[in-house]
Amino acid sequence: MENAKRLSAERALEFVEKGSVVGVGTGSTVRWFIEALGREPGLIKGAVSSSEQSSALLRQRGIEVLDLNAEGPLGLYVDGADECDPQRCLIKGGGAALTREKIIAAASERFVCVLDASKRVAVLGRFPLPVEVIPMARSHVARELLKFGGQPVWRDGVVTDNGNWILDVHGLSITDPVALEARINQIVGVVAVGLFAARPADVVIADGVVVAGSV
Numbered sequence: 731m732e733n734a735k736r737l738s739a740e741r742a743l744e745f746v747e748k749g750s751v752v753g754v755g756t757g758s759t760v761r762w763f764i765e766a767l768g769r770e771p772g773l774i775k776g777a778v779s780s781s782e783q784s785s786a787l788l789r790q791r792g793i794e795v796l797d798l799n800a801e802g803p804l805g806l807y808v809d810g811a812d813e814c815d816p817q818r819c820l821i822k823g824g825g826a827a828l829t830r831e832k833i834i835a836a837a838s839e840r841f842v843c844v845l846d847a848s849k850r851v852a853v854l855g856r857f858p859l860p861v862e863v864i865p866m867a868r869s870h871v872a873r874e875l876l877k878f879g880g881q882p883v884w885r886d887g888v889v890t891d892n893g894n895w896i897l898d899v900h901g902l903s904i905t906d907p908v909a910l911e912a913r914i915n916q917i918v919g920v921v922a923v924g925l926f927a928a929r930p931a932d933v934v935i936a937d938g939v940v941v942a943g944s945v
């Protein structure tokens with residue numbers, strides 16, 4: 731599994747333009763991408779990071795962390811996912827970084843998703859869907875999410891980089907990800923939902939092979 735993640739992350743280097751600013755996601759797959767960038771000093775001008783965790787890793791590898799407001803829009807965003815369907819729609823947020831990840835994906839021309847092949851599914855939903863919520867809205871949002879047929883579970887003890895909480899929605903079978911993303915976004919108190927469907931990945935690399943999209 732780890733080797734599959736590494737192969738995908740290293741393949742994503744093909745999409746990096748010299749001297750550019752690259753958007754960098756969060757997680758164990760992206761960690762390999764950061765390692766690979768660190769082995770190529772001077773390849774990029776710097777990175778826009780989706781989490782405090784990735785910012786620390788980037789700085790450890792000598793890569794400058796830059797501000798999206800100053801650098802955006804970006805040409806490239808590289809990130810992992812928890813699940814990916816054939817339309818390149820994703821579930822993300824297993825690492826609780828979904829909101830910043832979604833912002834960078836929205837502000838990037840090309841989103842390259844790196845993963846191991848076990849995350850490719852026909853229908854999204856086996857992985858519990860993360861929803862970032864304003865803390866005081868947790869119970870309200872959970873009651874609203876019950877109406878979609880899933881079981882929301884508070885990820886107790888986890889505080890996001892934005893100071894918010896996460897509900898993980900179990901038991902969904904997401905046959906219309908675009909519609910579900912829009913409906914969950916309408917719930918008052920939701921900061922972001924970990925469905926990346928209105929803005930899916932452009933390119934998917936699984937086990938080091940480009941399986942959707944093109945170079």
Ligand code: 5RP
Binds near residue numbers: 759824827828
């Ligand atoms: C973090 C994410 C990650 O991209 C996702 O959880 C996949 O992580 P990993 O590469 O460790 O399997 O969305 O919020």
